[in-house]
Amino acid sequence: MTIDAATIDALFREARTQNKWKDEPVSDETLTELYDILKFGPTSANCSPARFVFIRSKDAKQRLSPALSSGNRDKTMAAPVTVIVAYDPKFYDKLPQLFPANPDAVKWFTSNESLAATTAFRNGTLQGAYLMTAAHMVGLDVGGMSGFDNAKVDAEFFAYSGWRSNFLVNLGHGDTADLPPRPPRLSFDEACLLL
Numbered sequence: 001m002t003i004d005a006a007t008i009d010a011l012f013r014e015a016r017t018q019n020k021w022k023d024e025p026v027s028d029e030t031l032t033e034l035y036d037i038l039k040f041g042p043t044s045a046n047c048s049p050a051r052f053v054f055i056r057s058k059d060a061k062q063r064l065s066p067a068l069s070s071g072n073r074d075k076t077m078a079a080p081v082t083v084i085v086a087y088d089p090k091f092y093d094k095l096p097q098l099f100p101a102n103p104d105a106v107k108w109f110t111s112n113e114s115l116a117a118t119t120a121f122r123n124g125t126l127q128g129a130y131l132m133t134a135a136h137m138v139g140l141d142v143g144g145m146s147g148f149d150n151a152k153v154d155a156e157f158f159a160y161s162g163w164r165s166n167f168l169v170n171l172g173h174g175d176t177a178d179l180p181p182r183p184p185r186l187s188f189d190e191a192c193l194l195l
């Protein structure tokens with residue numbers, strides 16, 4: 001089954017990165033709905049290492065502000081929500097719950113630090129992408145950001161949990177008045193091989 005063209009437009013072809021935000025709040029219900037969609041995106045051994053911090057209050061935005069690059073600061077302060085897309089390096093502690101089919105799975109990672117680190121980052125990043133696509137599904141616009149100091153964010157927000165920040169995503173309803181033209185994408189021939 002193929003989904004309809006309008007849905008593909010909403011999720012990808014017409015989904016733009018937003019840099020200006022309308023002053024419209026995003027409810028707890030919408031964020032819960034967003035998570036309850038993105039959580040179904042697949043991860044290896046169902047490990048689900050991503051953790052999401054939804055920053056909405058002025059107070060929490062102020063805590064985030066010093067870590068942001070100057071180009072990302074004003075738009076992040078204006079966004080109704082900024083998500084810290086993070087991951088738990090000790091994601092494997094939850095494998096007995098998440099992957100009951102194989103009780104040995106936790107040992108794959110406790111016995112191999114490098115595999116655990118790669119798995120956490122790879123799958124946590126995938127889940128960040130699922131979040132961006134799911135956001136469009138619940139009617140939100142997005143603006144991804146990697147221009148910030150991860151160590152500062154981790155010290156401010158994750159000193160106790162040990163989670164690590166990956167990237168940030170502004171969420172809300174975009175003000176498209178000054179949206180720049182869309183940057184081009186690579187063609188199929190440039191980006192793909194058919195073997």
Ligand SMILES: Cc1cc2nc3c(=O)[nH]c(=O)nc-3n(C[C@H](O)[C@H](O)[C@H](O)COP(=O)(O)O)c2cc1C
Binds near residue numbers: 018143147148182183
């Ligand atoms: C992981 C990630 C990090 C990004 N980092 C930044 C950033 O720090 N600052 C910024 O202004 N835009 C950032 N962007 C936005 C990209 O530049 C934008 O998505 C890209 O140019 C495509 O634009 P479009 O989504 O409107 O087609 C980021 C996007 C992603 C997905």
